[in-house]
Amino acid sequence: MQAFLEKAVSLRFEIAAVVLFGIGFMNLLLQNNLIKKIVAFNVMDSSVFLFLASQGYIEGRMAPIVQNGVTDASQYVNPIPAGLVLTGIVVSVSVSAFFLALVQRLYKHYHTVDFDEIMMMAKKKVD
Numbered sequence: 605m606q607a608f609l610e611k612a613v614s615l616r617f618e619i620a621a622v623v624l625f626g627i628g629f630m631n632l633l634l635q636n637n638l639i640k641k642i643v644a645f646n647v648m649d650s651s652v653f654l655f656l657a658s659q660g661y662i663e664g665r666m667a668p669i670v671q672n673g674v675t676d677a678s679q680y681v682n683p684i685p686a687g688l689v690l691t692g693i694v695v696s697v698s699v700s701a702f703f704l705a706l707v708q709r710l711y712k713h714y715h716t717v718d719f720d721e722i723m724m725m726a727k728k729k730v731d
Contacts (some may be wrong), residue, residue, distance in 0.1 A: 617654060617655075617657075617658035618655060618658055618659075620651075620654060621651045621652070621654040621655035621658065622651070622655075623651075624647055624648075624650065624651035624654065625647075625648055625651040625652070625655075627644075627647060628644045628645065628646075628647030628648035628649075628650075628651060629644070629648060630644075631643075631644035631647070632644040632645060632648065636718050636719045636720050637717055637718060637719075638703075638707045638710065638717045638718075638719055638722075639707060639717055641719070642700060642703045642704060642707065645699075645700070645703070646696065646700055649692065649693075649696040652692065653689045653692055653693065653696075656685045656688055656689050656692070657685060657686065657689050659685055660681060660682055660683075660684070660685025660686055660689075661681060662681055662682075665678075665679060665680055665681045666679060666680055666681065667680065667681060668680040668681060668682075668683045710722055714726075
């Protein structure tokens with residue numbers, strides 16, 4: 605039991621990322637409110653960023669800035685996951701803004717943000 609707890613503590617960020625992704629994914633599937641779906645999508649995005657950041661960090665290493673003449677790459681953390689996270693955050697904000705603009709247009713047209721109601725109204729218009 606002690607070994608399991610030590611392993612769980614060492615993987616705490618990965619476990620938190622998986623739990624957050626599961627929460628976001630289930631809410632994305634189960635919620636009918638489009639705003640809640642956007643929030644769930646953002647929770648999923650954040651969990652992926654947490655996972656990437658946790659994979660890029662190595663205990664005992666420094667930021668990749670040359671200090672005190674140390675040029676050995678094994679002394680530094682890999683900067684690529686941090687760059688991917690920053691790029692992902694920019695894309696996530698853009699996608700969220702686009703989703704919110706679409707929901708605003710849907711609300712102006714259908715006067716609701718409930719996905720099932722919008723689909724029923726859209727189906728009636730086609731028939």
